[in-house]
Amino acid sequence: MIRMYVGAMLMYMLIGVPIYLLCRFLYMKLKKRELKWGKEILWFLFVMFCIGVASQTIIPRWYMTIGADGRQQLYIQHLEGIRSINLIPFSTIFSYLAFSNNQVSNWNQVSLINLLGNVLVFVPFGMFLPILWRNFRKFSALFWMSICIPLFIEICQLFIGRSTDIDDVILNALGIIFGFCLYKILQSLLQKRLVGMKD
Incomplete structure (x- = not known):
């Protein structure tokens, strides 16, 4: 079970890495902030941790399947009661x-x-x-x-x-x-x- 949860969290974190890096790069450019590697690493780790926690708590479950017509379909279970x-x-x-x-x-x-x-x-x-x-x-x-x-x-x-x-x-x-x-x-x-x- 622990492996399952960690694996699911890592998948979301990997998806979040390029999105975060791009957003952070644009933010630093627009604000003309000085790059401090120590602080940036801490921010990166914190955001990745938040994504991991969110993936197991507040992000709706989703899965992909093949429909009757042979096309891939994405299902998002945003409300199950x-x-x-x-x-x-x-x-x-x-x-x-x-x-x-x-x-x-x-x-x-x-x-x-x-x-x-x-x-x-x-x-x-x-x-x-x-x-x-x-x-x-x-x-x-x-x-x-x-x-x-x-x-x-x-x-x-x-x-x-x-x-x-x-x-x-x-x-x-x-x-x-x-x-x-x-x-x-x-x-x-x-x-x-x-x-x-x-x-």
Whole structure:
């Protein structure tokens, strides 16, 4: 399952590479901005990451097939009907972790991927945001963004026939906050190293 998701994300990222590079080149030319390779690499990685996440969350599913006339046809499933909505916090999480008769109930690879995946996939947001924007170097600003990003995704999923779950918002937000903590730790270690080099 992990290979399937990563493969699907990479496909969208590869499609996005030339589009992003062209748009970024035109933007830099029009704005007459000085090229800073370090910053450009960070922007490139951030945009590719966003495309990857969007491909698995808010981009409608699509597939190509051969019609009766022998021509290729593109189908976009932009609306399949609302599958399920959970507005009760921790309901889904507890269902994955529920115990019955001293055995784990509902605990399997899918549950593990849903729990850990929803956290880990959003960790890079918590690192990219404070690196690219100074405003997000404060926890208060980052905290609100950690809620807004997953909430936006879940609202979008209402209109493309995917399940909407408040627990996804909680897990995604935890991932972003965890990423921010990693950013702070790495920043602190880097500062200590720089001070040590000066001494």
